[in-house]
């Protein structure tokens with residue numbers, strides 16, 4: 001097995017758009033989706049391309065998710081800065097809107113977060129592979145940890161969903177919907 005590759009801080013990783021595929025069945029087309037730490041805008045651009053009304057904000061543009069919120073939004077989707085995952089989760093639960101955060105599996109570890117999940121609820125979408133993030137130095141793909149969508153309010157209907165992500169090559173940024181199967185529909189198997 002190859003040693004993990006480390007390039008830059010996960011706080012700055014940008015998310016490949018195929019990671020959004022398992023969320024689409026649960027996103028209503030009339031929702032305003034807020035990507036609240038959008039970075040370079042990978043997820044915002046893809047959600048717009050898919051026809052979702054999407055707002056992108058980031059602290060680099062002066063919009064701190066921990067204090068700012070847009071006038072109107074129905075759902076929050078982001079890959080947040082991992083160093084602030086506790087604060088991002090707390091704030092999202094308090095905002096009371098559906099959310100999906102792409103977070104390391106270790107997010108499940110701490111008693112403080114477990115209390116949050118027990119109190120407010122959590123539905124997780126797991127991938128069978130690690131997501132290959134875009135690293136800030138552009139030297140490679142950082143994936144020394146596994147991630148999953150930590151969601152609440154999307155009405156998935158079960159606490160754990162398992163998805164198969166068929167990535168043909170590390171460089172592939174374009175996956176069609178058949179690239180991923182979970183449970184019993186084109187997305188799920």
Ligand SMILES: C[S@@+](CC[C@H](N)C(=O)[O-])C[C@H]1O[C@@H](n2cnc3c(N)ncnc32)[C@H](O)[C@@H]1O
Pocket residue numbers: 010011012013014015016036037038039040041042043057058059060063064065066078079080081082084
């Ligand atoms: C891991 S990157 C992910 C970028 C983008 N969400 C994606 O998935 O491609 C995390 C982003 O969070 C932003 N960020 C850090 N602290 C923030 C805060 N308090 N409020 C909003 N954005 C923040 C960073 O500037 C960075 O762009």
